[in-house]
Amino acid sequence: MRLFKIRGGVHPDDRKHLAAERPIEALPLPALLHIPLQQHIGAAANPVVQRRQLVAKGELIAHAQGAVSAPIHAPTSGRIAGLGLYPANHPSGLSVRTISIQPDGEDRWHPDLAGVADPFALAPEEIAGRVAAAGIVGMGGATFPAAVKLNLRQRYQLQTLVINGAECEPYLTCDDRLMREEAPSIIDGVRIMAHAVGVARIIIAIEGNKPQALAAMTSAAAPYPEITLVRLPVHYPMGSEKHLVQTLTGQETPARGLTADLGVLVHNPATAFAVHEALRHGRPLISRVVTVTGAAITTPRNLRVLIGTRVEDLIAFCDGFREEPARLISGGPMMGQPLPALRVPIMKGSNGVLALSRREMNQRQPAPCIRCGTCVQVCPCGLVPLDLAAHTRVGNLDHAVGLGLMDCIGCGSCAYACPARVPLVQYFNHAKGELAARGRRQQKLAETRRLAEQRTARLAAQQA
Structure with missing residues (x-):
């Protein structure tokens, strides 16, 4: 497949070797979870639980408000410990409305959660409805409600679904590991989304510095001729949605426009995995993979983390700091934001926790x-x-x-x-x-x- 050159860009040292070979590990249940009601683009969710109420894993605890919003579910079973203000995972460190849960250690799923035997028998509206009910948002960091993007089929003539596996931010390897370890499930989620938006063409684009992920996804996609795997050049910011589409199609998205204007819809591999989990197993979005890395981290890791887990719990599981970090960042070093404190929670869009040393910062x-x-x-x-x-x-x-x-x-x-x-x-x-x-x-x-x-x-x- 022919690729087109984009203007500008840089080639920073990707530093992915620190965590790329670390398989995804499940972080043990923390003592407390703090789940913000605003962790997506759009209106904040509205609580439907009360203090001291018992909840099961996957149970709805806050429903969506308005057309652009997303519901929130209990990441584990336990008791509602608080409904109030808690510091946000935002550079300001301001407190936001938050539901706190004290886990009971049983990690017991809600009994009413169930998947669909054949998602491809569902109407597009039903798929989008289940994706919305599961609280799925864009997992690449933008956190735009995924169902809203799936419903763009009603306004645009979509021809192509692009899965953005570039993960061009230095240090981050959460998508890389997910594609290596969950390729069949991701491909299933991709095909479900393609069915929902009515496109016959799927492109999965992965940067060339992830050969194992590319091989795993190529193998999983082999039975499906509608899927094309593309090896992208390593070039920042290749993961930018509009620039990725320009690389693949040669067309530039209009200023303030959407890639849907070109007939292209873009989603992240982790979003596709979440769609698979929701449609096949009835599981809402209650956890995500987070890369904890940087030279100041003793043991960099890729962790499967419950939404609402404090950053300090992740760092403790990675054996703490080997030296005092010069900077703490939520996300990647190029587009990430400073972490205001270690007690702030992981959210749906949190793809990385970086602890950079003074040598890495090279501050002037x-x-x-x-x-x-x-x-x-x-x-x-x-x-x-x-x-x-x-x-x-x-x-x-x-x-x-x-x-x-x-x-x-x-x-x-x-x-x-x-x-x-x-x-x-x-x-x-x-x-x-x-x-x-x-x-x-x-x-x-x-x-x-x-x-x-x-x-x-x-x-x-x-x-x-």
């Missing part, structure tokens, strides 16, 4: 921009980061939007390549956060104005 103080243009050369979106930075630093956000700020995918290639070590991507992420906050304020003001106008009209009608 930022210097003034020398306008060398290196950031322009490596930007995969064709932006001019040095000009964007000049405007975002002084708060000129509207002008930055005009220069394409919202087209930035936050890959960090510009900051990685900058010889002056200017934290470019941090500027852009902060600016986008400010714009989102501004939008929320404007929406709130508009809603307040609407209610006031309704009240005025109602009073006027009563006086007439």
Whole structure:
């Protein structure tokens, strides 16, 4: 299959050897689980349990609210220990609404959970409904509710389902190990999703630095002629959804558009595995594979972790720190976020915990921009980061939007390549956060104005 070249990008040391040969291990039950109600794009889930209530593994504990949301289920059996605020796995460290569960040690499944004998006999709407009920979100980190993407078939002419096995972030190996160890189940989930969206073509794309995963997936897909396996060049950010589709099709996704505009739907291998578990066994999304790695970790591992487990429990199972980490990161080093504390919980989108040493960080103080243009050369979106930075630093956000700020995918290639070590991507992420906050304020003001106008009209009608 012909591949097309994408602009820009970088080639950081992938450092995957630290954990790539470590098989997935199940983390023992922790003493407490803290499950945030907001761990997906869209509206937060709403609790349906009460304090001290007993719950079974897989039981619904919070239902979805609105069209873009996802329900949450008990990761194990036990007692609801609390319904309140707990620090979030977010750089701010702010507390968010959380359900805390004290496991009873029995790990007992809810008796009403059951799979489907033949998922391919279901209508697409039924598959999407079961995926939604299982609380499945994008497992590559975006956490967009998977059922919403499956329902795009109603609005777009989809022809191709792409499974993004690039895992281009350095250090992370959770998808690599999952594809090696669960290839038949992933292929089954992929075929179920393809049936749900009505496409006849499936492409599974894996970077060339994962030969064992590519071999395992190729073997599992052999009986299905509609599936094509593609070996991708090792090139960051190859795992970016839009750039992966451009590599495979030669077509560029429109600005602010979706790959669905090109007839392509993209999902992650771990999402496909979760779909298999939900449809075949009736199991909701209550755990995920997390890579715990970095030179400051004594024994890097790939762990199957219950949602809500504290980061400190993962690090303890990996024999703690071999040295004081220079930086703790949730996710990968390029697009991950700083960990505010070790007691924050693993969420549905948590694919890695990094503890980087001072040597790995190689920190230098930022210097003034020398306008060398290196950031322009490596930007995969064709932006001019040095000009964007000049405007975002002084708060000129509207002008930055005009220069394409919202087209930035936050890959960090510009900051990685900058010889002056200017934290470019941090500027852009902060600016986008400010714009989102501004939008929320404007929406709130508009809603307040609407209610006031309704009240005025109602009073006027009563006086007439």
